[in-house]
Amino acid sequence: MSDEQIRQVRTFNRAVTQRVGALDDDYLGRGRPLAESRLLFEIGENGADLRDLRASLSLDSGYLSRLLRSLEAAGFVASRRATGDARVRRVTLTRKGLAEWKILDRRSQDFARSLLAPLGAPQRQRLLAAMAEVERFMRAAAVGIEPVDARGAEARACIDAYLRELDERFDSGFDPARSVSADPEELSPPRGIFLVARLDGVAVGCGAVKTLARRCGEIKRMWVASNARGLGVGQRLLDALEAHAADMNLTTLRLDTNRSLTEARALYARNGYREIAPYNDNPYADHWFEKTLPRRSSR
Amino acid sequence: MSDEQIRQVRTFNRAVTQRVGALDDDYLGRGRPLAESRLLFEIGENGADLRDLRASLSLDSGYLSRLLRSLEAAGFVASRRATGDARVRRVTLTRKGLAEWKILDRRSQDFARSLLAPLGAPQRQRLLAAMAEVERFMRAAAVGIEPVDARGAEARACIDAYLRELDERFDSGFDPARSVSADPEELSPPRGIFLVARLDGVAVGCGAVKTLARRCGEIKRMWVASNARGLGVGQRLLDALEAHAADMNLTTLRLDTNRSLTEARALYARNGYREIAPYNDNPYADHWFEKTLPRRSSR
DNA sequence: CTCATTGTCTGACTTTAGTCAGAGTTATGG
DNA sequence: CCATAACTCTGACTAAAGTCAGACAATGAG
Numbered sequence: 001m002s003d004e005q006i007r008q009v010r011t012f013n014r015a016v017t018q019r020v021g022a023l024d025d026d027y028l029g030r031g032r033p034l035a036e037s038r039l040l041f042e043i044g045e046n047g048a049d050l051r052d053l054r055a056s057l058s059l060d061s062g063y064l065s066r067l068l069r070s071l072e073a074a075g076f077v078a079s080r081r082a083t084g085d086a087r088v089r090r091v092t093l094t095r096k097g098l099a100e101w102k103i104l105d106r107r108s109q110d111f112a113r114s115l116l117a118p119l120g121a122p123q124r125q126r127l128l129a130a131m132a133e134v135e136r137f138m139r140a141a142a143v144g145i146e147p148v149d150a151r152g153a154e155a156r157a158c159i160d161a162y163l164r165e166l167d168e169r170f171d172s173g174f175d176p177a178r179s180v181s182a183d184p185e186e187l188s189p190p191r192g193i194f195l196v197a198r199l200d201g202v203a204v205g206c207g208a209v210k211t212l213a214r215r216c217g218e219i220k221r222m223w224v225a226s227n228a229r230g231l232g233v234g235q236r237l238l239d240a241l242e243a244h245a246a247d248m249n250l251t252t253l254r255l256d257t258n259r260s261l262t263e264a265r266a267l268y269a270r271n272g273y274r275e276i277a278p279y280n281d282n283p284y285a286d287h288w289f290e291k292t293l294p295r296r297s298s299r
Numbered sequence: 300m301s302d303e304q305i306r307q308v309r310t311f312n313r314a315v316t317q318r319v320g321a322l323d324d325d326y327l328g329r330g331r332p333l334a335e336s337r338l339l340f341e342i343g344e345n346g347a348d349l350r351d352l353r354a355s356l357s358l359d360s361g362y363l364s365r366l367l368r369s370l371e372a373a374g375f376v377a378s379r380r381a382t383g384d385a386r387v388r389r390v391t392l393t394r395k396g397l398a399e400w401k402i403l404d405r406r407s408q409d410f411a412r413s414l415l416a417p418l419g420a421p422q423r424q425r426l427l428a429a430m431a432e433v434e435r436f437m438r439a440a441a442v443g444i445e446p447v448d449a450r451g452a453e454a455r456a457c458i459d460a461y462l463r464e465l466d467e468r469f470d471s472g473f474d475p476a477r478s479v480s481a482d483p484e485e486l487s488p489p490r491g492i493f494l495v496a497r498l499d500g501v502a503v504g505c506g507a508v509k510t511l512a513r514r515c516g517e518i519k520r521m522w523v524a525s526n527a528r529g530l531g532v533g534q535r536l537l538d539a540l541e542a543h544a545a546d547m548n549l550t551t552l553r554l555d556t557n558r559s560l561t562e563a564r565a566l567y568a569r570n571g572y573r574e575i576a577p578y579n580d581n582p583y584a585d586h587w588f589e590k591t592l593p594r595r596s597s598r
Numbered sequence: 599c600t601c602a603t604t605g606t607c608t609g610a611c612t613t614t615a616g617t618c619a620g621a622g623t624t625a626t627g628g
Numbered sequence: 629c630c631a632t633a634a635c636t637c638t639g640a641c642t643a644a645a646g647t648c649a650g651a652c653a654a655t656g657a658g
Contacts, residue, residue: 009411012430087624087635112308127436131311133429386605
C-alpha cells in the first residue's frame with residue numbers, strides 16, 4: 001500500500017476525530033464526570049447487566065462499582081440482582097435517570113443533525129452513502145482470523161450456526177446425520193485446522209480443513225454470518241485456510257458444495273477451484289471442486 | 300432530514316470514534332502523560348508558537364506552561380522568544396525530541412496501515428474514496444456563514460483575495476480602478492450586507508449585496524477560496540445573500556460577471572438568474588444576470 | 599508616555615480517572 | 629459436597645488533567 005494511501009487515512013482520522021470525537025467529550029458534558037455520563041448513556045432505556053457494561057466500556061470493576069454508586073446517589077439508576085445469575089447485577093434507569101438519558105440522547109442527535117443541516121439534499125445523500133461505506137470497511141478491517149480448538153465452545157457455536165443455515169437454505173432441509181462426517185478430531189492439528197473470523201470478539205465466520213489422503217485435504221465448514229457478508233471475510237478465510245493447508249504439506253484441496261450456496265461457489269470459482277467429478281457420496285452436494293495449491297502460499 | 304438519516308450518522312460516529320478515536324489515546328501512549336505526547340506531536344518538525352498551541356489544543360495557559368516545562372526537563376523541546384513579538388514563546392523540538400516525534404508519527408502511520416492491511420486492493424480503493432468523500436462533506440458542514448463589517452479587516456482580506464483572483468483569471472488582468480465601484484459603505488447595513496464563509500475560523504468565501512435602486516439590489520464580491528470549492532459554499536452564500544436581500548425588501552437582484560468565471564455563471568444559472576442586457580458599463584463584465592426574488596425567501 | 603491588552607508563568611488547588619489487593623457472594627463442573 | 633471460577637464491592641492508593649488567581653513583561657493604541 002502506498003504512502004499516499006496512508007496519508008489519506010491519517011488525514012481522515014484527524015478530520016473525523018476532531019469533529020466527531022469532539023462531540024463525545026462535549027455533548028455528554030452535563031456538569032458530571034464524563035465517565036458517569038457515558039455509563040448512564042450506555043445503560044440505556046432497557047437497562048443492562050453490570051458485567052456487560054464492564055466489558056463494553058472496558059472499565060475496572062472497582063471503578064465501575066463506584067461510578068454506579070454515584071449515579072445511584074444522584075437517583076438516576078437502580079440496581080438489583082439479575083434474574084438467572086445472582087452474581088450479576090442488573091442496572092436500570094429510574095424515571096429521573098431516563099429523563100437524563102433522553103437529554104443525552106437528544107444532544108447526540110442534535111450533533112448528527114448539525115452535521116447534515118448545512119448540506120443540500122443531494123450532498124446529504126452522498127455523505128450518508130460515503131459514511132456507510134467507510135463504516136462497512138472499517139468493520140471489515142477489524143475482522144481477525146485465528147485458529148481455535150475445533151472441540152471448543154466457540155467452534156461448536158459456529159458449526160451450529162452453519163448447520164442451521166444449511167437447514168434453512170437447502171430445499172429439503174439438512175440433517176447432519178445423513179451428511180459426510182467432519183468430527184472435531186479431524187479438524188484439529190496436526191491433521192486438520194479450524195479457523196474462526198471474529199469481529200469485536202464475536203465469531204462471524206469459520207472454516208476448516210481436514211486431511212483426506214496423503215497430500216490431499218478438504219475444506220469444510222465454510223461459513224460467514226449474514227451480518228458480515230460482503231466484507232471479504234469469506235475470501236480472507238479461504239486465503240488463511242490455503243495457507244494453513246500449505247503448512248500442513250497438502251498440495252491439493254477439495255470441497256463439495258450445494259447448488260443453493262451461490263456465493264460460496266462464486267468464491268471458489270474466483271480462487272481457481274475447478275469443478276471435478278464427485279469424490280464422495282454426500283447426498284447434499286451438487287458440485288465438487290478441486291484446486292492444486294501453488295508451491296508456497298504467497299500471502 | 301429524516302430520523303433514519305440521523306440514525307445513520309450516529310452509527311457512523313460511534314463506529315468511527317470507537318476505532319479511530321481509540322488510536323488517539325492509544326498510539327500516543329509512551330509512558331508519558333497523554334497530554335504531553337499530544338503536545339510534542341503538535342509542536343511538530345517545524346516548531347510552533349506557544350500561543351497557537353494553546354489555541355489549537357485548547358489548553359489552559361498554566362497547564363500548557365507546565366506541560367512544556369516537563370517536556371523541556373526531559374530534553375525534548377527548547378523554547379525561546381518568538382522573533383517579532385517577544386511576548387510569544389516559540390517552541391522547537393531538540394534532536395532528541397525530533398526522534399521521539401518520529402516514533403509517534405510512525406505509530407500513527409502504523410495505525411493507518413493496520414486499517415488498510417486486511418483489505419484487498421479493490422476494497423482499499425473504495426474505503427479511501429469513501430473516506431475522502433466523508434471528509435469533504437464534513438468540512439463542508441463545518442463552514443459557517445455570517446455577516447461582518449465590510450470595513451473590517453476580515454472583509455478586506457476576502458476582497459483582496461477576490462481581486463487577486465480576478466487579476467489571475469482575467470485574460471487581461473484586473474485593475475480595480477477601472478471597474479465599477481463597491482466601496483465598503485455601500486456593502487454595509489442598511490443599504491448593503493457583507494457575508495463571509497468561515498471554515499475553522501478562517502475565511503474561505505465571501506459575498507455582498509448593495510442597493511442599486513428602490514427595490515433592486517446587486518450581488519458583488521462573490522468569492523470562494525480555491526481550497527473550499529466544490530463544497531457547496533457558493534450555493535450557501537448565494538442562498539444567504541438572497542435571504543438578506545429579501546430582508547432588505549429588495550425584490551430584484553442583478554449581477555455582472557466575466558466569461559472566465561465559469562463556475563459562477565453556472566451557479567447563477569442554476570439558481571434562476573436570467574441573462575439580461577447590460578445594466579452598467581463595467582468593462583470587465585461579459586454577462587449580466589437578474590433574478591426576481593420569491594415573495595418570501597423560503598430557506 | 600500611559601493604560602489596557604496580550605501572552606506567559608507560578609503556586610495552590612480540585613476533580614477525574616484509573617489501579618490493585620483482597621473480601622464476600624454465587625455459580626458450576628466433577 | 630468441594631474446589632474453583634465468576635462477579636461485585638470496598639478501601640487505599642496514584643497519576644493525570646484541569647482550574648483559578650495573581651504576578652510580570654511586552655505590545656500597541658491613543
